[in-house]
Amino acid sequence: MSSKIFAVLVIVIALASAVPIIHHSFLGATVAPPQDISTHGYEIDKQMDETMLEAGLSFLAAQLVLGFFVWQFGGRKDGVLKNFPGGAKYLVLAAVLLVGAEVIALGAMGTKAWAKVYFDKPSADAMPVQVQAGQFAFYFHYPGPDGKFGTIHPEKIDEGSGNYFGLADDDPAAKDDIQSGEFVIPVNREIHLMMHGKDVGHSFYVRELRIQQDFVPGIDLSMHFTATKIGRYEIVCTQLCGLGHYNMKAYLNVMSQEDFDKWLKSQAG
Amino acid sequence: MPEQAVHVHQAPTGFIRKYVFSLDHKIIGLQYYALAFVAVFTGMVLSWLMRIHLVWPNAPIPGLGLLSKTGAPGGIVTPEYYLQLMTMHGTLMVFFVLTNAPFAAFGNYFLPIQIGAEDMAFPRFNMMSFWTTFIAFCVLVSAFFVGDGPPLSGWTAYAPLSAVGGDPGPGQAVGQTLWGLSIFIFCIASLLGSLNFIATTLDLRTKGMTLSRMPIVSWAWFITSCIALLAFAVLLPACLLLILDRVAGTSFFVPSGLNISDHMQPHQGGSPLLWQHLFWFFGHPEVYIAILPAIGIVSHILICNMRKDMLSHKVLVYCMMAIGFLSYMVWGHHMFLSGMNPFSALVFSFPTLVITIPATIMTLIWLGSLYGSNLRINSASLFCLGFISMFVSGGVSGFFLAQPSIDIYLHATYFVVGHFHMVMGVAAIMGVFAGTYFWFPKMTGRMMNETLGKWHFFLTFIGTYAIFMPFHYLGLAGNVRRYSAFTDDYLVPLVPVHKFITFAALFTGAAQLIFIFNLFYSRFKGAPAPANPWECTSLEWSTPSSPPPFDNFGGKHPVVYHDPYQYGVKSSTGDYLMQTSPEQAGQTP
Amino acid sequence: MNRQQVFVSVLAITVLVCCGSLLLNKTVSAAGEGKITGTVKLDGEAPHMKPIDMSKDPYCVKANPTPQKFQNVVAGSGGGLENVVLYISDGLSNPTESTAVQVFDQKNCMYSPHVLAMDIGQTFKVQTSDQTAHNIHPNPNPMTGNIPWNQSQPPGAPPVEKSWKATEFIEVKCNIHPWMHGWFAVVKGPYAVTDENGNFTIQNVPPGSYTVSAWQEVYGTQTAKVTVAAGGSAKADFTFKAK
Known part of the structure; x- marks a missing residue:
């Protein structure tokens, strides 16, 4: 019983948490960055959106899988123990490759946004x-x-x-x-x-x-x-x-x- | 080979030697737990006061005027008192709860037992570290009762605010000095403690207990003590320099030419960035000092309750090592906008993002291991699942803050507050709750009430999400942290969100009363616990009694025959095989 | 004794002493206490006082439809200089103590009065009439024995009662609204502060010969010698030269 409650709860919380992010509003308050009024800000916003997408999907995926597995296996007695297909090796590999690629991609893109603010010199007539x-x-x-x-x-x-x-x-x-x-x-x-x-x-x-x-x-x-x-x-x-x-x-x-x-x-x- | 008989150590009989100045690691562990318990509820009440002030700024809080006549005249919290409460909340929670509870308290109690030792390597040092910590606690709390109260510079105590005496604000005179002194003393205690942990782990493992046969939580405590040894060794001199700047007129952290409230400061030649570097060189590893023991506790408890080993608990240990190692290369991500060279931001950002990899591996291993398990649901395992959920939520927000470009927008907003509260605060505390429900039978000989435990879990789980998830929304709206009131035009519309959070905080705090009741009720009236109620394999469950005798194994040295997690096997005891059982494991069914 | 009891007893004693001194004043004045009157003028054109930029706190902007000006030098029509503190710097042997409780108000994000003169040990009350939080941060020289303090007063907070131990001209500021700048002028014996026309009257001066000092925050101190006859009135005028 508790396992089902937990499973439902974690999935509901995960989905509910995403709603204000998508709708930019929570309890009537706007919860998103205001409109950008700078020439460099779009790079930062783009980076933020990309990260939000990737982090948001990872968040939802992990919480949903957690909820699903607990629903499925929580409270199970004397079931046949199984191992996740492929075992630890593939999970480690997946984490290293996927997250590694994400890290490099975001790191490289973010550098561009950062450079616009910090590495470009102000023009002479500023x-x-x-x-x-x-x-x-x-x-x-x-x-x-x-x-x-x-x-x-x-x-x-x-x-x-x-x-x-x-x-x-x-x-x-x-x-x-x-x-x-x-x-x-x-x-x-x-x-x-x-x-x-x-x-x-x-x-x-x-x-x-x-x-x-x-x-x-x-x-x-x-x-x-x-x-x-x-x-x-x-x-x-x-x-x-x-x-x-x-x-x-x-x-x-x-x-x-x-x-x-x-x-x-x-x-x- | 049978267990070896050794000479029996006599337990002390006097009350003082037995319960106060005890050399017994178990009593010292409980003392740490009690101290953390007092600190966490003090810190929680402080956070209530802060939350109440934020949404009802002009409401007098009954009785508060008595605690501080100048800070809260008539019970109305002044801006400085808000910051003083905040500083004390942060300091208490980070040092006296998150460092003490999962690491010093449970580590002291169970590390020696899990590796089959009679006590820690240096019992007198052990006693000294606790009582030194206690002195640090008293010094810190005394700041509430001096002159104009505790410091207001936050738990990070950035210089020059913290380094120049009373000019920049109330609490910055005596209060800030007491703060520096308290943390200085705390560092000494932590250094003694972590040395002791390392020596114990390396030297006192019983026969057959190879490093690879140590339970994952012992590994976590061992890795944590290695991190703590290096981290506190840096904070210790940093605090000393801070105190010297304050009382001896040195200028390590204060540059020349400062005009603070129309007073020219006599300092010259110091650098405020030096403090930030030294502090965060400690500060970031400190986050892992809080979370790694919780990771260990949760993995250990989950394995027992899943009735099977993790897909690979060794990978988890390697991940913890990797995180510990990386934690020394990332401190600069707290300082992206501090004025340090912008190139170094990129250098610090990369290892920070790389930490995501071991963290993701750990999450995937936990999730993948749940698959196909016979997961037993009890208060302890629920808190473990809650931990995983919080760890993920707090982890993904770290992905934003690790990037300097996004940090330009999110730095110093509630997004950061939400991030570290979830991953370092709530997740670690969930680990402590899990450990409490799991080990309570061993520590007291009685079971905790499961129904109350489950209520406690669900209310806490919902409550903490209701508090800390909206923090991220506030951060996205640019709500700056450490504000005692929201007077800015763009912050006023966010007040309803703050109201929601305040109600959630009061609710969640109240839910902890269930835990307190359960803890004390079960201690005296709980059902008697069997020797191994959770059917676990590690050594703490093979002691002759609960709580274990003074020398843990009743005059014997246990001998270890197996890797720590022999679950899902056929044996005479059922589906598991104790580490001390000489029986050979049957087939994995 | 808790604070309230102390407060009540201080209040009671204050009231008693006030009544007593009122009675005494009557008799003593009749017996010969005199006064010193005069005018303080500014010679030359008063320096331009800039309007205060309060834009950081919209409450303050709203409270002052016409912008306030800095008050370092406030000269009235006819050259009278306001906010000059007059006190007896020499010749007074046994000054009677002033006991009235004065009020230092924070109103519309300004200090009212800009200069509050007081006797050593005389209690004054700092209060706020604003709906924004202020902090009161006097910066005395600790070598004098006066102890610095710094304390916020949010809207609705009770008044803060304080007094000073030693003679000193103490600057007070609000860090939250850094333009808020005033003075606590702590002197020994009777004192007066000039009004908007530069006029002043020091009351309750026993007969005798004295040095009277006039202090202005920008122009410093001038002195004059006067002799007060029993029950009489002496005159002392001062002129500060505009820089």
């Missing part, structure tokens, strides 16, 4: 922006008309008066710099984002952009991407950074080039 993460806010730093960033002085940082990057009054490069709490960028323009950690570890995650990268205090990293859709998106922190971690966020505002120029002007004033 727009440079600095981002700084600190407990518990992101700040964005635009170089202004001179195209030069003022130097960051950690000891001069004063969030209580708006000097988020610790720019010095006597730094000529800093004179026309813009410091913002909102990440405003023009659409369809490559952004070269230079990342600076102010205090502890943080991370920069925009679901729609298919971008996530840690801030490492002491190491300045960079990322590059192109947003293809006008809109307002949330940037959130994904590296545990302290009590305000859950509320460490900023908005990414993707604008048309004209709106962006207007915004730059309003900030400079």
Whole structure:
């Protein structure tokens, strides 16, 4: 009796688990990645779909076989013992060949997606922006008309008066710099984002952009991407950074080039 | 050749020597079990508090205000207290439950018996490892009662958050130091313990007990202790360096120029990535320290209940070795997005994906062995089947996270939380439950109640799926982990899913009351157990009494004549042949 | 004694002392306590205070339809300087202790008041009127004997009661909303904080000659010498030069 219950249960659970994956919805909530707004994201999505297909089928197959065998053989008394046809050898062989092929195929394909994000260099005309993460806010730093960033002085940082990057009054490069709490960028323009950690570890995650990268205090990293859709998106922190971690966020505002120029002007004033 | 008589060791008679500072590996095993038991239910209550806070953030929890006046003023959990609960939940579960229960507790109790030894190789070391673990536990729990409470940096304690003292948040002053100290002590205990396991396995096997005749679960404990020896040997100095950064002003993990909450930090020259490398060099093998003993326990119990050997239990042992070996090459997959060289992500990704191969082989062997078996259904074997189901579910999600490109989207989301809870948490705990139902007659001389056991299994099985499967959906929606509230626009619509999970967690937790009741009821009122209730072949079932006498075999050294799993044979005892039976196996029918 | 009992007894004692000092004040004032009044002005153009970018927390954006500005220098019309702390830095032998419980509110993601002056040991209450969680993180110099703390206050959480042990100007910030920045000005003896026109009155000053100090968070401290007659009123004006 218990074996039948288990068999049914495991099959029902396996099938039910797959439903929200196929329908992208669970209890009325959308449970799928949002629409991709980047130029590199489709590779990641493709990789995710391939993996979902292969992992999903393996999952279903294994659970169904488990349920079926337990239904069939669970609670059987004094039946004639049989061995699986072919024994261990063929199962091992199958696992090595099938999974091995899958590993190599997915590994190779995934490398392409990874390379698009990490190995391609940003183009020369990418727009440079600095981002700084600190407990518990992101700040964005635009170089202004001179195209030069003022130097960051950690000891001069004063969030209580708006000097988020610790720019010095006597730094000529800093004179026309813009410091913002909102990440405003023009659409369809490559952004070269230079990342600076102010205090502890943080991370920069925009679901729609298919971008996530840690801030490492002491190491300045960079990322590059192109947003293809006008809109307002949330940037959130994904590296545990302290009590305000859950509320460490900023908005990414993707604008048309004209709106962006207007915004730059309003900030400079 | 008959069993050899040896001189009988006298059991200690005083209460203290017998039950507290005992040298008997069986008592020490039970002590580990008891400690894990306390830790797992503490951890579970902490997870309840977290789940309740997540969906009813402003609801005061009665009594909690007394535990922490600043962390939960009026019983309302603050963001920092949520993270403190989370840190303690993770630390308790990983170190004091998943490392202790399947490995130290059952291993201590049954490894010496299964190989025919009287005790562990170094009984005094053994006692010392338990009491050192106990001290580590006390130090950790004491963090609840100091200054502003336990640390909030998670069980991974990433630097610089964990390395700079009180500036970055409450709990990061005294609490974090206590955490480092506790884990440091725990490492010493684990090193002593694993050395002891290795020496015992290699030196104390009885006559005829060749390595290849060891039951698969003894192999699992042996392989695990080899992994633990290397893993804790790295975490130990890492914790020491962390403590030095905190109290002695060194800068191993803290770079220069940090401005934390308007305080310039005096450190310079350290690297936060160094901590991550050292921690995960331990941290990934730790996952296998939790799961390999469970794999061994489950295989051992399944073989007995299937009344036939696995298609090849030796292949399972080789797979465990392969996993143990590979576990040292994959730590970087926790750090794909940490800022390390992106080429190394590919290097770490490959062996991670390759681990799928031994894991798949194991799954196929389990499934293939079920075919054509006379599978007996009882609480123990049900938990084994539940383990296989969970192992598969938690395993396939690993396939996503092993790929750096997908990790860009899924890293640090609930997908990861769902993955490791299923494969390392639930699966390993199912192994512990299976072991408990299976070995309880040997440990106490009484049977556990089967009806309650089956109810416990089914409710737990449904409950854990209801909790952890939706975690994966949340992850796919990009729900970031370690958030104490969901204020982001895109997270608010996901709150109904969180409510569902919270109800499931409360339900599953409540179902464990059945287990607790069964455990204590059966201990005192359970039906008396026969010597070999499951008709098993391994040595633990050939001891003269249940529980076994002080020296396990009543003044004799057993002699082993067979491979461990002689089932489905014709013999005078029925369809199986004890390892100690000099009788030659009949035909496989 | 549990916390509640302590709280109740502290409250009872506070009420008693308040009543007592009110009575005393009446008699003592009659017997000759005076006051110091004056105005603090800014000479020159006030620096431009940028509007605060609260975009990270939509609650705060919604709570402030017109964006708030930073409050490091707040000069009123006519050059009066707000949020300047006035206190007697020299000449006071036996100051009466201030006992009133002051409130430091977190409202619309700003601190109200921006500068809270208080006596050593004087209790103050930190409360929140917001529907978003704040953390209160004062950063005193531990060498003074003041102990730093950092504690969250989610919506609906009870007020936090605290006091300071030593004189110090202590910056307080909210890490969750890093623009939230204020001061606890801990002084010894009577004190006052200028209003939006730069006016102040230090009450309850016994007759005598004193050094009065005026402290502003950006411009620092200025001093003046005054003599207070019994029951009289002395005047002290200050002018800070805009940088």
